[in-house]
Amino acid sequence: xxxxxxxxxxxxxxxxxxxxxxxxxxxxxxxxxxxxxxxxxxxxxxxxxxxxxxxxxxxxxxxxxxxxxxxxxxxxxxxxxxxxxxxxxxxxxxxxxxxxxxxxxxxxxxxxxx
Numbered sequence: 001x002x003x004x005x006x007x008x009x010x011x012x013x014x015x016x017x018x019x020x021x022x023x024x025x026x027x028x029x030x031x032x033x034x035x036x037x038x039x040x041x042x043x044x045x046x047x048x049x050x051x052x053x054x055x056x057x058x059x060x061x062x063x064x065x066x067x068x069x070x071x072x073x074x075x076x077x078x079x080x081x082x083x084x085x086x087x088x089x090x091x092x093x094x095x096x097x098x099x100x101x102x103x104x105x106x107x108x109x110x111x112x113x114x
Contacts, residue, residue: 004047005037007079011054015061025053073104 012022019037023030026049036042042050055076062074077085082096089099 002042003080004042004050007054008033008037008050010079010082011057015057017057025057026050073100075100 008022011017012019019033020030023033026033026046032040058076062076065072065074085096085099089096092099092102094102
């Protein structure tokens, strides 16, 4: 499976967006999204549009989460970087937020040379 199809699947899961909603954002039918996620290749121009849509939607979700919990930190990352973080967190038996929190805590204890 190619990276874009995997990225779309992760995006839909993380944002809890339906394929119908995603299709509307992309200006296509749900059946076209279904085809993209199965066998039909996604054209390069459409991939660029999808990447932009996902980036904007991730940012909206981050802003909404920030409003709900102002003591949280939201960092937009690419699906590839998120997968790297998820893998590292899993290696330590943690969720991504738990791992990120521990990493930031450890970094905050490093003395500056100033």
